[in-house]
Amino acid sequence: MKSILLLTAALTAAVQALAQTASPAASPRAAADQIATKKGPLTVQPITHGSVVFTWSGKTIYVDPYGGAEAYTGLAAPDVVLITDIHGDHLDPKTLAGLSVGKALLVVPKAVADQLPAEHKAHVRVLNNGQRLDTLGMSVSAVPMYNLPDDADARHPKGRGNGYVLNLGGKNVYLSGDTEDIAEMRALKGIDVAFVCMNLPYTMDVQQAAQGVLAFKPGIVYPYHYRGQNGLSDVDGFKKSVNSANKKIDVRLRNWYPAAK
Template sequence: MVITWNKKTIYIDPTGSVAQYKNFAAPDLILITDIHPDHLDPKIIDTLNTSKTLFVVPQAVADLLPGVEAAKITVLNNGNESSKLGIKITAIPMYNIPETPDSRHPKGRGNGYILNIGGKNIYISGDTGDTKEMRALKHIDVAFVCMNLPYTMDINHAASGVLAFKPAIVYPYHHKGQDIKAFKKLVNDKNPKIDVRLRNWYPN
């Protein structure tokens, strides 16, 4: 995902191919949610112009970025906050439900994020289940919520979580193979005020 605001460019989990980023400015800020290769891709990071880039990552990701100067990395643990480039960043726990010893996403390793940008709160879920922390979110203007079986949650759990924290706008993302139109119906049948926006995240 790429967000531009106030002449700043923010990359979240830059992965894929170099060509995907050719039409975007070099990142001023990179946020990474987790260690898996669909979120952390050191080869892509190496191809980007990161000479002026700041990184915000969980500790597990920082441990896998040996090519990045330590001074450019801010480590946020779950619940921590930091401000970069006029953006307040809060790390939100992301983990699988139920919690098990062999979980793909154990609690405390990765981060979802809330970005306060221009007075708006943008929530990026990362690879999470329908956690109590997500359900307890308040005042979210825009939410990007995953639904990617078997790694995160299905559309029913995602819809339940969204109905609990009531973002003004929600984009299903990281949803390959899931029926996002059915997700939209699940949400809007119970709360038509939530603006569910569907986008083509997988054009190829």
């Protein structure tokens, strides 16, 4: 009898260990951050590239969902989805199809609305540069994002895509989208948290991004969207450039490309 009990205990322990090994807790996502607001914490969950999930005041916001629905396993379904541009690393119909977005409001520029699958059309709110939407206790402002020079050959012409500024419990959160170091970014005021891209040849290089950030002085900045044609951009160099000129800016480096480790 004692031998049977010992064998049973050993099998139980083995099953528990196997279950722990297979647990979703082993997700490759970077750890989430929390930022205090007047209406509770803002949780920032990096996903990949230009994709991030915010949780705030009982609401969940997906930004540029991309890279496969499995990257969002274990996260709440979105109340709001923000999409910045038409390119596949921002507007990703395959990822959208695998997510529970049926009740979400999709906030997008017109160029994105024109390309969304038909099943999403009823939930779309189009914002153009300079427009603002107040919904679910937050505000969403669409701001310009574009390449320089702004000409017919630009990968991201002015007016097609949106950057966004969200106000969440008194905190202003800027999402650059695909932009260069444009005057509209430099002129931003009162930004508490910024997500700034830096990948050539599509957006801007590390020094352009650093100089832009030094101009508008966010309290916290996350370099994101930093994979380009030649691999991953030098985010450590970005942090050094920013903090050598302004130590008050909190540059937070997170791994947006866990598979690239």
